[in-house]
Amino acid sequence: MKNKISYTLVASLLSAIFILNGCSSSSDINKTHGAISSSGGVYGTGPNNSIPYPQKDPVDITGVPGAKVKYEPYSRGGNKNYTVLGKSYKVWNDVKSYEEIGTASWYGPGFHGNKTSNGETYNQKGFSAAHKNLPLPSYLKVTNLNNAKSVIVRVNDRGPFHGNRIIDLSESAARYLDIVRKGTGKVRIELVKVSPDGTILNSSQSSYIAQNTVENSDENVLAPILQDKNSNILSGGFYVQFFSTQSSDRASEISDRLRGLTSYPIVINKESGYYRLRTGPIVEEDLENAVEEMKNLGYNDSFVKKI
Numbered sequence: 001m002k003n004k005i006s007y008t009l010v011a012s013l014l015s016a017i018f019i020l021n022g023c024s025s026s027s028d029i030n031k032t033h034g035a036i037s038s039s040g041g042v043y044g045t046g047p048n049n050s051i052p053y054p055q056k057d058p059v060d061i062t063g064v065p066g067a068k069v070k071y072e073p074y075s076r077g078g079n080k081n082y083t084v085l086g087k088s089y090k091v092w093n094d095v096k097s098y099e100e101i102g103t104a105s106w107y108g109p110g111f112h113g114n115k116t117s118n119g120e121t122y123n124q125k126g127f128s129a130a131h132k133n134l135p136l137p138s139y140l141k142v143t144n145l146n147n148a149k150s151v152i153v154r155v156n157d158r159g160p161f162h163g164n165r166i167i168d169l170s171e172s173a174a175r176y177l178d179i180v181r182k183g184t185g186k187v188r189i190e191l192v193k194v195s196p197d198g199t200i201l202n203s204s205q206s207s208y209i210a211q212n213t214v215e216n217s218d219e220n221v222l223a224p225i226l227q228d229k230n231s232n233i234l235s236g237g238f239y240v241q242f243f244s245t246q247s248s249d250r251a252s253e254i255s256d257r258l259r260g261l262t263s264y265p266i267v268i269n270k271e272s273g274y275y276r277l278r279t280g281p282i283v284e285e286d287l288e289n290a291v292e293e294m295k296n297l298g299y300n301d302s303f304v305k306k307i
Contacts, residue, residue: 047087052098066127066152078118098191102166106174110255110266116157130157130168139192144177183264239280242299251275
């Protein structure tokens with residue numbers, strides 16, 4: 001009996017410690033992403049009857065760098081309900097309050113210069129993002145919960161459509177948040193809602209004027225910390241090479257088709273007359289899963305490449 005009581009007590013203590021250590025992160029995710037609302041909708045970005053989880057606190061963007069916040073009418077393109085990979089998504093055109101905790105990813109060289117969902121040209125060096133449901137354009141404060149860094153992004157594209165990721169960041173935004181090397185990161189995203197007169201409606205400061213919130217935070221404000229490199233030059237690390245072609249159009253076509261379907265960004269590197277398609281960079285312990293992922297997508301000759 002004594003041994004049984006001791007075992008039970010130890011198990012209970014360990015369980016309590018685990019809960020205390022993990023409850024804040026897991027409960028927040030479960031509440032903002034995937035929980036069922038009283039109206040029957042599913043909270044968080046996603047298909048079908050998804051609805052935005054309301055912000056529990058006003059957004060504070062004081063001193064936060066990134067995209068310059070301003071009022072913009074919604075674009076003519078990219079704001080109708082749509083279907084991707086057999087799933088239907090609705091656009092939250094009436095959204096006034098929204099936050100969510102979950103996984104962010106990023107996309108870069110393989111999409112630089114392509115058209116976004118609202119018809120603009122994607123600039124990997126800007127501070128933009130793709131989201132499944134927010135109207136285009138919208139503004140978000142994105143905070144990396146592992147290092148407390150925050151950045152403002154302008155949402156002008158759709159995605160990501162892989163797994164439960166909640167946002168796809170431009171390279172500059174991801175680099176500032178320190179998630180480029182790993183490929184993904186745990187973040188909190190908060191809507192920055194701007195009225196036609198420039199007031200931020202859900203700000204922590206009343207009558208906060210958008211034009212003055214992030215002064216000098218244009219696309220070049222973080223230039224000193226970014227590597228201004230050609231899109232054909234890869235940063236060091238491990239990659240999974242899955243396709244090679246001499247056609248730039250073919251390379252772009254495949255890159256576009258796979259966007260949002262992989263766990264890591266796709267990069268196109270031109271070498272000796274060939275366009276090499278790779279995913280990465282990838283931390284070493286994830287390489288086996290990354291290779292398997294590309295094989296599951298039909299690229300059976302995928303292999304690891306160290307740059």
